[in-house]
Amino acid sequence: MSPKIFASIAVVITGIVLLYGISDFPTFGDPRSPANSGVEGGAPSTSLYYINESYGVTKVPNLVTSVLADYRGYDTMFETVVVLAAGMAIFAILRSTTKDDETVAGPARKSSIDGDHNRIIVGMTCRLAVPVVQIFALYVVAHGHYSPGGGFQGGVMLGASFILIALAGNLDDALGRFSEKSYMALASLGIIIYAGFGVVPQVLGKNFLDFGVLQKILLTDGPEMARSHSMLGVEIGVALTVMSIMFAIFANLSSRGTLKGGL
Amino acid sequence: MILSFDIIILIFLIVAAVIALNVKDLLSSAMIYGIYGFLICLLWAEMGAVDVAFTEATVGAGVSTVLFIATILNTRRRSSD
Numbered sequence: 001m002s003p004k005i006f007a008s009i010a011v012v013i014t015g016i017v018l019l020y021g022i023s024d025f026p027t028f029g030d031p032r033s034p035a036n037s038g039v040e041g042g043a044p045s046t047s048l049y050y051i052n053e054s055y056g057v058t059k060v061p062n063l064v065t066s067v068l069a070d071y072r073g074y075d076t077m078f079e080t081v082v083v084l085a086a087g088m089a090i091f092a093i094l095r096s097t098t099k100d101d102e103t104v105a106g107p108a109r110k111s112s113i114d115g116d117h118n119r120i121i122v123g124m125t126c127r128l129a130v131p132v133v134q135i136f137a138l139y140v141v142a143h144g145h146y147s148p149g150g151g152f153q154g155g156v157m158l159g160a161s162f163i164l165i166a167l168a169g170n171l172d173d174a175l176g177r178f179s180e181k182s183y184m185a186l187a188s189l190g191i192i193i194y195a196g197f198g199v200v201p202q203v204l205g206k207n208f209l210d211f212g213v214l215q216k217i218l219l220t221d222g223p224e225m226a227r228s229h230s231m232l233g234v235e236i237g238v239a240l241t242v243m244s245i246m247f248a249i250f251a252n253l254s255s256r257g258t259l260k261g262g263l
Numbered sequence: 264m265i266l267s268f269d270i271i272i273l274i275f276l277i278v279a280a281v282i283a284l285n286v287k288d289l290l291s292s293a294m295i296y297g298i299y300g301f302l303i304c305l306l307w308a309e310m311g312a313v314d315v316a317f318t319e320a321t322v323g324a325g326v327s328t329v330l331f332i333a334t335i336l337n338t339r340r341r342s343s344d
């Protein structure tokens with residue numbers, strides 16, 4: 001019982017410290033807070049800079065996307081690398097290639113959504129839902145410039161559609177549609193696409209991830225539209241990696257690394 | 264920012280957190296954690312951070328709950344403390 005008491009005391013103390021820290025915050029949406037108005041007599045506001053300038057420079061109405069994919073391009077790229085590293089860690093820890101559990105595949109085969117008439121309602125519902133989810137995910141990726149969304153969200157939704165197949169039937173159904181070889185290849189391909197959008201400007205003599213110079217390759221009018229289109233390419237790379245890694249983590253977790261049977 | 268909406272969500276948030284910590288059955292705990300993630304998603308959408316809310320809805324309430332369930336079904340289901 002005593003560990004719980006100690007934990008409760010620690011939680012209460014942490015809560016008091018956090019509440020004390022919050023008392024110094026500006027109120028929610030205060031236009032005179034330092035983040036919104038800048039330091040008095042000092043530096044001008046960053047958020048005002050993004051609000052005023054970012055549309056003219058990138059032609060992307062969604063400020064969050066332009067900040068994440070262009071101004072903070074390094075940050076997003078290495079976040080994607082972190083996702084890939086997490087997937088590789090799960091793979092390295094869980095994946096086992098021993099062939100001693102052939103019995104797992106036997107009974108689980110029966111609960112497949114393909115051609116099993118005992119699961120026709122579940123199979124049909126899943127078959128109808130998955131294309132809708134995937135098309136909406138593609139919309140989220142492609143429309144991330146104009147509305148909330150982008151590579152991470154769309155990629156997670158694409159991965160979730162494959163997870164839905166694996167949950168409704170068994171893991172072999174999902175792996176038949178998205179095999180281990182292809183998700184490993186796509187996870188790396190996403191990073192290569194992102195890094196490629198960084199390296200090509202370097203070859204053309206600019207900084208890493210400086211998308212404006214790509215107007216010669218993408219044949220756009222002006223560097224602004226080149227930035228906008230490059231952001232779409234970058235988001236597609238992020239979506240590929242996140243989709244593959246989400247499904248890889250689920251596949252390895254749910255089958256204890258054997259990639260057979262499933263839940 | 265709508266104050267009454269905020270207060271309702273925050274009350275539900277605390278209730279969901281306390282229940283998720285105290286339920287013995289780990290599967291129920293994972294499901295209630297999904298509810299907790301979805302309430303936070305509502306709170307963020309209401310505060311105007313729609314991109315963050317979208318990420319929370321897909322990752323926090325969706326995939327992480329599924330990953331918890333996948334882990335729980337491969338381990339013992341009841342907590343021992």
